[in-house]
Amino acid sequence: MRKVLFIMLALYAILTVGLQGAVNVVHPFPFFLFPLTTLLGFIIALLHALTRLNHSRMLTLLLTAFVVSLAFESVGVLTGLVYGPYHYTEKLGYRFLGLVPLIIPIAWFMMMYPSFIIADWIIPKTMKIRSVWVAAAGAAAMTAWDVVMDPVMVKVGHWVWDVNGPYFGIPLQNFFGWWLTTFVTFLVFIWLGKPLLADRSDAKFDRMAVVLFSVTALGSILSALTGGLGGAALAGIFAVAPWALFGWLRMSEREPA
Numbered sequence: 001m002r003k004v005l006f007i008m009l010a011l012y013a014i015l016t017v018g019l020q021g022a023v024n025v026v027h028p029f030p031f032f033l034f035p036l037t038t039l040l041g042f043i044i045a046l047l048h049a050l051t052r053l054n055h056s057r058m059l060t061l062l063l064t065a066f067v068v069s070l071a072f073e074s075v076g077v078l079t080g081l082v083y084g085p086y087h088y089t090e091k092l093g094y095r096f097l098g099l100v101p102l103i104i105p106i107a108w109f110m111m112m113y114p115s116f117i118i119a120d121w122i123i124p125k126t127m128k129i130r131s132v133w134v135a136a137a138g139a140a141a142m143t144a145w146d147v148v149m150d151p152v153m154v155k156v157g158h159w160v161w162d163v164n165g166p167y168f169g170i171p172l173q174n175f176f177g178w179w180l181t182t183f184v185t186f187l188v189f190i191w192l193g194k195p196l197l198a199d200r201s202d203a204k205f206d207r208m209a210v211v212l213f214s215v216t217a218l219g220s221i222l223s224a225l226t227g228g229l230g231g232a233a234l235a236g237i238f239a240v241a242p243w244a245l246f247g248w249l250r251m252s253e254r255e256p257a
Contacts, residue, residue, distance in 0.1 A: 002205065005047055009211055012040050016219035035093060035103045042106045044212055045113040052117070052205065061116070061189050062109055068185040069108035073100040076177065083177035084170075085162035092158055112182055114213035115141040117206055118247035135186035141213070141243040142182040143175050148236025149220040150174065151229050168232055203251035210251070214244040 015037045049058040076082035077099040092101035119138035127133050151168040153159060165171035217240040224233035 001047065001051055005044060005051075005208060008040065008044050008047075009208060009215075012037070012044055012212070013215045015040065016215055017222060019219070038103055038107050038110060041212060041216060042110040045110045045209075048205075048208055048212070049113050052209075060192055061113065064189045064192070065109040065112050065185050066105045068188060069105045069112075069181055070096060070100060072177070072181045072184075073104055080162070082180070083174040084165065086159055086174075087162065088159045089157055091156075108181070108185075111142055111145055111213065111216060112138070112185060114209035115139070115145075115182065115243075116186060117209040118213060118243055121206065121250045122243075122246050131190045132187070135183050135190065138186050139179045139182035143178040144239035144243055145213075145217050145220070145236075146175060146178045147239040148217065148224050148232050151232040152220050152223045152227060155227050155229065156223075168229065207248060207251050210244055210247045213247075214240070217244070 019037060046058070046062065049061060053061065072082050074097065076084075077087055080086070088095060088099070088101055088104075092103050095101050115138045116134070118141055119134045123130060123133045123137055150170050154161060154169060161169050161171065163171055165174070217236065221233045221236045221240075224230070224236065
């Protein structure tokens with residue numbers, strides 16, 4: 001399983017960086033490759049979680065992430081109350097109830113899972129109400145990715161904001177909505193009796209989650225750079241890098257000699 005994951009992760013890195021770097025350069029661009037790449041990232045997260053958490057916990061996190069993100073997104077599109085007023089275009093495929101593409105909750109899990117792993121490593125075991133802190137930190141790590149991803153996806157027409165927000169047309173409410181969606185997902189997961197990570201004996205394996213998180217963010221950063229969104233790329237670097245770096249260093253500290 002680990003060798004398969006390593007190969008898949010390498011392929012995902014090549015595809016993600018290559019596609020995101022070329023999206024604003026190659027015309028016409030095969031946009032259908034984006035959902036396929038997201039699906040590959042999702043499978044990597046799923047297989048890693050299957051090995052790291054066991055079947056029951058993996059399925060619980062998957063179903064929680066899917067249900068919560070789809071519910072929040074559907075309410076968001078209908079009312080504008082969660083993220084601000086926006087709507088999806090047809091570019092991402094079939095939309096649940098005509099509102100949210102089904103690839104969206106898949107993408108939520110793809111990045112929620114490594115965000116959870118990173119946060120659980122970073123937050124000290126001695127913290128009081130540690131589960132809440134892990135949920136909050138994991139939600140912040142997840143939101144950091146959206147700092148660069150959202151402007152890119154808007155530019156290529158995957159969704160449209162119905163207001164002109166202060167951050168590349170995006171309302172600041174969107175980022176709170178991202179944090180809240182992820183925070184609720186993690187809290188529900190923990191509330192359902194699925195504890196945080198206890199085993200710290202395989203830091204090398206957990207670093208694959210950091211790589212998944214980092215590669216996905218790097219793809220968005222490169223796409224922002226090639227698409228004339230240098231400000232979003234810079235903001236994304238400063239938002240994402242601390243989570244990836246601190247997570248990697250914490251895992252390196254604990255890795256057995």
